[in-house]
């Protein structure tokens with residue numbers, strides 16, 4: 386018997402992720418900003434979320450929209466000033482909403498002062514802040530491919546060596562082996578904690594420790610090597626996080642979540658140890674990546690959709706295996722993922738609302754801390770990419786250059802179809818506030834085009850509609866706040882082989898919750914509820930049928 390789950394505020398919270406560039410533009414320059422977020426705090430209060438996770442707001446040249454930081458103690462000019470930040474923090478706190486910051490310390494921008502120094506000479510005091518190596522036979526030090534296409538090493542003329550960048554060449558990997566780098570990171574974290582923030586979401590924290598032998602990786606179809614065996618959950622990652630915990634995290638009461646692409650369950654149990662020595666929880670990627678790479682068109686790019694069987698097997702495994710020993714984070718969407726109603730649900734007009742609510746139910750009744758990504762609560766959808774010129778994301782631009790232009794492995798039409806399906810920019814189109822020009826996001830020209838469906842799908846129309854996706858999310862959040870079984874109940878998978886239905890139960894102190902979701906657009910046989918007479922907590926249908934779930938029907942019953 387696992388011991389009783391330890392209670393914590395961040396286990397009971399619902400998180401709302403804001404991608405500031407696309408949330409709300411207060412000054413009409415077409416770019417979302419901090420003042421815009423402050424204006425919308427009442428909206429978040431209405432929704433009922435407990436915490437906001439802000440994607441990076443630090444100074445950045447925006448090669449990767451803030452995930453390339455040039456000064457950790459300054460605010461990005463596009464987003465405002467430190468004063469604007471302080472106002473946002475105070476306004477949020479006053480409304481009872483906590484603020485979690487994005488911590489991007491696997492890499493810095495190449496425009497960070499440390500790197501400007503580091504590249505000057507081989508003897509510069511900042512040289513070892515980054516990872517410099519000699520080339521091999523006139524080529525890169527090894528065969529690793531960056532996450533954003535092309536080699537993970539960039540030659541630098543000034544000193545005749547290569548530096549490592551697992552992401553774009555303007556995102557230079559820090560050398561965590563260097564204790565000075567770690568001191569700097571702990572200092573800047575302390576700076577933000579002392580300001581009164583409530584936690585950190587740690588960007589690619591699973592990649593900070595690299596195998597110092599820097600061996601070639603297994604060769605991929607495009608000829609480059611895979612760095613993952615040598616950089617994901619590398620040799621010293623847990624040592625580093627325990628040190629960070631002792632030096633900073635343990636001194637405050639924080640929510641911490643590590644972004645951990647490629648993390649296994651065994652590793653996750655170490656990162657998110659229930660003894661609190663490392664992090665509170667991790668983001669795993671298996672359930673959002675079940676289709677990537679499999680029968681795909683080129684590298685991760687595919688026009689395929691995930692299958693219930695795969696998604697369910699993955700999520701059930703995480704639910705049951707972390708039981709009692711680590712805490713899950715629950716998400717469908719974030720700024721790196723396509724819109725969940727388009728990917729996992731059905732964004733055709735006749736099914737969009739139902740399937741968005743079904744997906745929300747399916748996730749929010751699970752065990753773990755749920756994350757809602759801006760616009761998800763409106764059932765916002767993917768958009769259509771008619772041309773590469775409309776895209777803004779460095780990943781899309783680099784993939785286009787490599788696969789369409791340089792290697793000619795895929796036609797422009799097919800690449801764009803892949804973008805329609807899974808480009809990160811789908812999540813980054815402006816938040817749809819109302820039916821006015823530019824969806825009420827800006828009075829200027831938006832930095833990325835608004836999804837044309839904003840006239841139909843927007844917050845203003847949903848807030849007052851009791852049957853909207855927004856009000857459904859609102860209710861799910863309320864239920865989590867009201868019923869302990871939703872937070873701490875044990876997860877029990879049901880109907881694991883059913884071709885259409887995702888079902889499970891949750892149990893706590895004699896209370897039992899029954900959850901079933903039809904993942905298809907057809908009626909599906911289901912007798913789960915036929916002989917029960919519990920209380921229905923939520924459903925996306927008013928009437929039910931005996932022996933079946935209707936298209937995309939979701940039901941939650943408390944027994």
Ligand code: TEU
Nearest residue numbers: 449452489532552588589646720721780
């Ligand atoms: O993402 C890292 C990550 O592993 C992926 O989600 C990655 O973006 C995706 O596989 C690319 O297809 C984090 C941030 O969330 C992302 O926005 C940044 O671009 C990246 O790190 C680099 O900082």
Ligand code: CA
Nearest residue numbers: 410412416418
């Ligand atoms: Ca602005």
